[in-house]
Amino acid sequence: LEGGAPPPPEDPYADDPKDRLPALIVRSARPMNAEPPRELLTGSVITPTEVFYIRNHLPVPRIDEAQYSLRIEGQGIKTLDLSLDRLKAEFRKHTVTATVQCSGNRRNDFYAVKDVKGLEWGGAAIGTAVWGGVRLGEVLQAAGLDPGAEGVRHVQFFGADADGAGQAYAASIPVHRALDPRADVLLAYEMNGAPLTRDHGAPLRVIVPGTAGCRSVKWVTKVVPSGEEADSLWQRRDYKAFSPSVGWDEVDWDSAPAIQAMPVTSLICEPAPGARVEPEDLVTVKGYAWSGGGNRVIRVDVTADGGATWHTAELEGVEQEEGRNWAWVLWSAEVEVPGTPGEVEIAAKATDASYNTQPEAPGPIWNLRGVNCNSWPRIRIVAEEAQ
Amino acid sequence: LEGGAPPPPEDPYADDPKDRLPALIVRSARPMNAEPPRELLTGSVITPTEVFYIRNHLPVPRIDEAQYSLRIEGQGIKTLDLSLDRLKAEFRKHTVTATVQCSGNRRNDFYAVKDVKGLEWGGAAIGTAVWGGVRLGEVLQAAGLDPGAEGVRHVQFFGADADGAGQAYAASIPVHRALDPRADVLLAYEMNGAPLTRDHGAPLRVIVPGTAGCRSVKWVTKVVPSGEEADSLWQRRDYKAFSPSVGWDEVDWDSAPAIQAMPVTSLICEPAPGARVEPEDLVTVKGYAWSGGGNRVIRVDVTADGGATWHTAELEGVEQEEGRNWAWVLWSAEVEVPGTPGEVEIAAKATDASYNTQPEAPGPIWNLRGVNCNSWPRIRIVAEEAQ
Numbered sequence: 001l002e003g004g005a006p007p008p009p010e011d012p013y014a015d016d017p018k019d020r021l022p023a024l025i026v027r028s029a030r031p032m033n034a035e036p037p038r039e040l041l042t043g044s045v046i047t048p049t050e051v052f053y054i055r056n057h058l059p060v061p062r063i064d065e066a067q068y069s070l071r072i073e074g075q076g077i078k079t080l081d082l083s084l085d086r087l088k089a090e091f092r093k094h095t096v097t098a099t100v101q102c103s104g105n106r107r108n109d110f111y112a113v114k115d116v117k118g119l120e121w122g123g124a125a126i127g128t129a130v131w132g133g134v135r136l137g138e139v140l141q142a143a144g145l146d147p148g149a150e151g152v153r154h155v156q157f158f159g160a161d162a163d164g165a166g167q168a169y170a171a172s173i174p175v176h177r178a179l180d181p182r183a184d185v186l187l188a189y190e191m192n193g194a195p196l197t198r199d200h201g202a203p204l205r206v207i208v209p210g211t212a213g214c215r216s217v218k219w220v221t222k223v224v225p226s227g228e229e230a231d232s233l234w235q236r237r238d239y240k241a242f243s244p245s246v247g248w249d250e251v252d253w254d255s256a257p258a259i260q261a262m263p264v265t266s267l268i269c270e271p272a273p274g275a276r277v278e279p280e281d282l283v284t285v286k287g288y289a290w291s292g293g294g295n296r297v298i299r300v301d302v303t304a305d306g307g308a309t310w311h312t313a314e315l316e317g318v319e320q321e322e323g324r325n326w327a328w329v330l331w332s333a334e335v336e337v338p339g340t341p342g343e344v345e346i347a348a349k350a351t352d353a354s355y356n357t358q359p360e361a362p363g364p365i366w367n368l369r370g371v372n373c374n375s376w377p378r379i380r381i382v383a384e385e386a387q
Numbered sequence: 388l389e390g391g392a393p394p395p396p397e398d399p400y401a402d403d404p405k406d407r408l409p410a411l412i413v414r415s416a417r418p419m420n421a422e423p424p425r426e427l428l429t430g431s432v433i434t435p436t437e438v439f440y441i442r443n444h445l446p447v448p449r450i451d452e453a454q455y456s457l458r459i460e461g462q463g464i465k466t467l468d469l470s471l472d473r474l475k476a477e478f479r480k481h482t483v484t485a486t487v488q489c490s491g492n493r494r495n496d497f498y499a500v501k502d503v504k505g506l507e508w509g510g511a512a513i514g515t516a517v518w519g520g521v522r523l524g525e526v527l528q529a530a531g532l533d534p535g536a537e538g539v540r541h542v543q544f545f546g547a548d549a550d551g552a553g554q555a556y557a558a559s560i561p562v563h564r565a566l567d568p569r570a571d572v573l574l575a576y577e578m579n580g581a582p583l584t585r586d587h588g589a590p591l592r593v594i595v596p597g598t599a600g601c602r603s604v605k606w607v608t609k610v611v612p613s614g615e616e617a618d619s620l621w622q623r624r625d626y627k628a629f630s631p632s633v634g635w636d637e638v639d640w641d642s643a644p645a646i647q648a649m650p651v652t653s654l655i656c657e658p659a660p661g662a663r664v665e666p667e668d669l670v671t672v673k674g675y676a677w678s679g680g681g682n683r684v685i686r687v688d689v690t691a692d693g694g695a696t697w698h699t700a701e702l703e704g705v706e707q708e709e710g711r712n713w714a715w716v717l718w719s720a721e722v723e724v725p726g727t728p729g730e731v732e733i734a735a736k737a738t739d740a741s742y743n744t745q746p747e748a749p750g751p752i753w754n755l756r757g758v759n760c761n762s763w764p765r766i767r768i769v770a771e772e773a774q
């Protein structure tokens with residue numbers, strides 16, 4: 001009766017970072033999931049850290065760097081506990097320019113088909129950064145992991161972020177990828193030349209280039225070679241896709257593989273949907289295109305007449321080795337709008353080095369969790385005579 | 388005036404094999420290009436050698452195995468001349484089950500859109516065999532090729548087949564692929580447990596799993612590590628794809644990469660187009676599905692109602708390691724035809740481990756050489772009441 005209402009239960013998100021860019025579009029505040037307006041993506045091939053999408057599954061842990069230690073343990077290796085200083089001192093620094101994309105990116109295009117469960121991301125849950133750190137494979141070899149070891153098939157990662165029951169975020173990747181120097185898998189402590197920010201995994205995170213963002217575990221505290229994939233819902237359930245005809249009653253989660261390498265995709269970032277132009281105007285269309293697995297984007301085609309004419313876009317990117325094309329390309333094309341006033345649909349499609357290309361429509365790739373939406377991006381603008 | 392017409396000029400194809408399966412559908416006789424009827428593909432995961440499609444660019448060379456020698460030469464290595472006996476004695480035998488597909492497979496679906504230049508293959512210019520031989524990488528290492536060698540970026544292959552001017556068939560692959568034990572690139576002397584036949588490259592051919600058939604050079608006589616791709620039309624021009632809006636007048640051959648890993652594809656092999664069924668019948672639909680680059684086919688969906696309902700097919704294949712899924716899968720699904728009599732279109736689509744999937748229609752991927760047609764396979768059958 002004294003002092004009014006009882007104090008609220010402790011807020012697990014109370015210590016989340018406060019310095020997030022106000023321009024970010026928040027898809028969920030607790031945990032924080034936010035993406036930039038899509039037109040902020042085409043400013044430069046490297047996405048500024050503050051513009052980079054934030055995808056958190058749980059409250060952001062606060063880690064004292066001086067106390068931090070990474071544990072390496074598991075099948076057939078000796079246990080290592082590595083402070084950040086020791087990691088930096090004992091292993092060579094390696095930098096990789098890599099795009100990271102959430103598997104739920106562009107889920108809004110699936111919502112337009114049929115309801116799904118998941119954050120309604122637009123197309124900006126993707127970004128490209130220069131990651132600096134040490135090679136995971138070299139650390140595993142220092143722990144004595146034999147590349148030909150029988151029975152070791154995966155490398156599991158555990159984050160410092162945990163749910164109310166203390167269950168840590170966890171995911172895994174195939175061991176051959178972890179060990180392959182050409183796969184450029186990092187234990188990263190830098191993003192765009194600065195120490196990681198808290199939202200992006202400080203003080204240490206995994207970066208698995210070409211692979212779904214959910215495998216690039218943030219705030220990593222433990223690395224475990226194993227015969228099995230990580231035993232988490234994020235590995236065994238959430239990031240998998242099924243036929244459009246499979247619903248929640250029929251789904252057999254084990255029947256599909258965890259998403260690792262991602263399919264070829266692209267987005268139109270400019271002009272804005274609904275933009276007004278005049279008939280026969282030349283419109284500059286801009287966007288990004290990316291493919292997983294190290295596949296280079298070799299071409300982006302743009303149409304403003306329903307596919308009767310395709311314009312090959314100019315591509316801008318960073319020079320990377322064949323098969324290690326981890327970074328997206330930004331693209332730009334001049335497209336003439338038709339001579340008759342009315343709505344104009346602009347569509348694009350990217351092709352990668354394996355000549356995989358994007359499917360036309362989201363319907364045939366719709367899946368109950370709404371992951372890996374990579375159908376042709378489409379926007380509608382309006383052509384009208386000047387007043 | 389004596390003896391009538393002059394003798395014909397010597398026929399370069401006179402010595403081609405005479406024992407080809409009569410059931411093969413000949414797309415060109417000189418050089419021989421032939422594929423089996425598609426329903427012969429679904430009998431077993433391993434395609435019998437006599438049923439395997441034949442894709443020759445030139446007359447079939449006749450090579451005396453006792454005289455045969457493979458030369459390894461080029462940048463930064465010592466020249467080796469290896470007889471077949473020496474190759475077998477000095478290097479371990481390795482077998483790989485791998486699908487080989489012509490880049491022109493399914494070109495007939497492009498012809499239906501707009502004219503292209505190339506053999507009008509149906510969908511059976513593909514097959515799967517157990518290849519036996521030695522690892523190319525081990526032979527290159529025996530010649531002293533350093534995996535980290537500066538300036539070596541490709542490995543070129545030359546065949547014993549040559550045109551009238553003596554120009555040998557040639558193609559190349561990236562050097563990292565040639566050296567990677569997980570890529571399983573072979574110098575093969577066996578197909579399905581028997582020595583190679585002449586049509587399939589006797590006595591020795593290259594097998595590059597997951598990669599366009601044109602890189603698996605037959606009758607190989609020379610292997611050359613180099614800074615450059617092979618300087619042949621087959622490498623620099625024929626096997627590349629461009630936008631549907633790029634014609635013969637605009638094409639810039641250097642603007643697209645040579646096809647290496649191939650995109651995900653599938654075919655419906657049964658029932659036959661035009662087959663008669665009754666309304667509401669359950670029809671068994673069968674086919675193959677495959678993806679390049681070692682990506683496993685994880686799912687095939689089949690529809691008989693324009694995509695309103697998708698049936699997930701049963702898959703049959705061989706057990707292979709993740710990322711080394713070189714062999715196709717055969718698939719089978721029971722699909723109910725609609726209750727109203729009339730034409731029924733059956734369509735299918737495959738999804739691979741990177742969640743790439745097939746585009747719906749051939750128009751948006753049409754290209755002037757007609758390569759890499761991987762749109763949804765479609766057939767039409769007829770539902771009519773029994774008389």
Ligand SMILES: [Mo]
Pocket residue numbers: 055101102103104213214
């Ligand atoms: Mo994600």
Ligand SMILES: [Mo]
Pocket residue numbers: 442488489490491600601
């Ligand atoms: Mo081919």
